[in-house]
Amino acid sequence: MPEAARTSPGRLLNAQNRILESDERRAQAESKLADALARIQALESAAPSGEAWELPVEKLHEVAGRRRYMAPEKYAELRENLRHNKLVHPVVVLPRADGEWDIWSGHHRWDAHKDLGKPTIRCVLGTADDEVEATTGAFFANLMQSDLTDYEKYVGLKRFQEGHAGLSQTEVAERAGLSKQFVSELFAFDRLPAEALSVIEANKSMIGSSAVKELAGLTEAGKGQRVIAAVKLLAEKKLDQGQTVKYARATDAPAKPAATPETFKIKAGKTTWCDVRLVKNVMRLEFKDEAEAAEVQKVIREHLETIAKSRAEAKA
Template sequence: MSLRDRMAKGMSITLTDDDEAAAASMKPTVPVTGPGQTMQITALRRQIEDLKTELAKRDDVSVAAEARLKEMEEQLMSAASDVEISELVEVPGRRRYMSPEKKLELRENLRHNKLVHPVVIRRRPDGTKEIVSGHNRIDEYKALGRAKIKAVFEDSTEDEAAANAFWANLLQSDLTDFEKYRGFKQMQGRFPAITQAEMAEQSGLSEAMISYLLAFDDLPSEVLSVLNDQPALIGSHAGKTLAGLAKNGRTAEVIAAVGQLAEGKIDQAQAVKLASAKPAKAAKAAETVKIKAGKADYCVMRRAANVVRLQFKSDEEASRVQAALQKVLEAESACFTAAQRNS
C-alpha cells in the first residue's frame, strides 16, 4: 500500500500506454443509500484526483482519458446534494489562498454558470458538517446571497480529511509556494515518519522542490507572519535564499527587506538583493591642512582616501609647484618600481 493510501486510504490509479483500456477499468457505481454511497463517493473523488495527477505528468493525453475524467466528474456532480451553507464549519489552515482578482472572477463565473465541482464536506462526531475543500466557492455563494450549495460527503477521519484537502489543493496551479509549504508542514505534523522523498513521490514534485518549500521554516517569525497574510509575496527560491541569509546572521536585513516588499516598494528580486547587500563603509572625513606664508594661506591641501588636492592663490604658483611636484613624483615612481623588482 502506498504512502498516500496509508494517509488517506485513497485508490491508486496508474495509466498504461493504452489510455482507453485504463479508462475502461475506472467505472465505479454509486450506491443509492447512506454509508455505502458516502464511501463510494469518497473513492470516486480520490480516483479523480489520482487520475488528474497522472494526466498532469503527461505531455500528450488521449481523448479517451480526458473523456473518462469528464465522465467521472459528471458522475460525482450527479451524486451531490444541496446543503445549507450556514451549517458548514471551517477548519483553520485548510483554506487555499485566492487573490481578490481571482475571487471576483470566480464570483462572476458562479453568478452566470452552474457549479461544475461540488464542494466536499464530512460529518463530525458532534453532528456538524466540516468543509474539506471548496472554501472559496462557498464564500462566493455567500456573496451572491445563496443559501445552499451542492456538496458530497466524504467518509474520512480528521487526519485523512486534512490530507485529502491538501492533495486536492496541490493540484491547483495557482496554489502559492508558501501554501504548499504549510501543507507539507501539516503532513509532517500528522505523519512524523514521512520523508521528503515520500512527499515528493506522492505530490509529483521533485525532492529538490520539497527542500526549497520546507526552507520557509528557517525564515524569521516576523516574515512568516507577513506571509500568513500575503502568501503569494515570496516564491520558494527567494524564500530559500532569504532563509539562508537569516541563518547566517542577517535576520534584521531579511525582515527589513520583506517589509519593503510587502509595502510594494520593491520587488522580490530587489528584496533578495537588499537583504544580501553588505553595509557601506562610512567614508572618512577629508583631512585639510593649511600651509601658511606669514599670516596668509599659501596653499590649502585636502586629502580624502587616495586623492590629494592642492589649492593656491594664483595660477602661476600652482603651475610652478606642479612642475616641481612632477619631478618629485617621477623620482618616487622610479624608487617604487625598483623596490617592486627586488621584492
C-alpha cells in the same frame, strides 16, 4: 421572577410545567438530530453515484488547513460567474458530530454563495475517515492546482509531516510526488526569521521557494535583520524577488566618522580678535566687530584673487 408556589397543588403544577418544557426541548433536539441523520444518510446513499444535495450555507464550517489561496481578482470572477450561473462543481463536505458539515474542498464557492446571499449550496459527501486524512486529502488535491502558492505548499507539507510522525523530507517528497530539491526549497520557509515569515503569511503570493532558500541561507549566516528588512520592502513592492535577495546579501556600509573641526583663536594682546573654525573644506571666521569683519573680508578677497591668478598662470 414569579412568586414561588406555596401550596402542594401549586408546586405540583410547577413541576409538571418543567417536565413539559424539558420534554419539548428533548423533542426539538431529537427532531434536529433526526433531520441531520437523514441528510447524512441521503448524502451517503448519493455518494456512489456522485449525486449532489442542496445543504444550508450556514450549516457548513471551515477547518484550518484545507483552504487554498485564491487571488482577489480570481475570486471576484468566480463570484460574478455564480451570480448568473449554477454551481457546476459541488462543494465536498464531511459530516460533523453535531449534524452539520465541515468543508473538505470548495471554500471559495462557499464564500461566493454567502456573499451573494444564497441560502443553500450543492454538496457531495467526501470519503475521508479521519481529520488527518481529510486535511491531507484536501491538500494533495489543492497541490495539483497551479495557483497554489509556494508558501501554502510549505504549510501543507509541514502539516502533512507533523501528521505522519517519523516521515523524512525525502519520504514527504515521494508521497507528494515532488522532487526532493523542490521539497527542500519549500521547507526553507522554516529557516526564515519569525518576523519575516509573518510578513509572507500575510502576503502568500509575494515570494517563491527559490528566493526563500537564498534568504534562509543568509539568515543562518547571521544576516537575519537584513532578511527581515528585505522581505518588508518586497511586501511594500519596493523590490522584486531578485532585488530582495541582493538587498539581504549586501553588507551595510560602515558609518563614516564625523569630521573633527579644527579651531583656534587670533588674539590682539590678551583679547580674542577672531575665532577660526575649519571643518574639511569649510572655514568660518567670527569677529567681535562688524567693521573689522568687513575690513578683513576685503583683505581676504584680494589675497584669494592673487592666489587664484598665480595658480591660473602656473597651469598656462
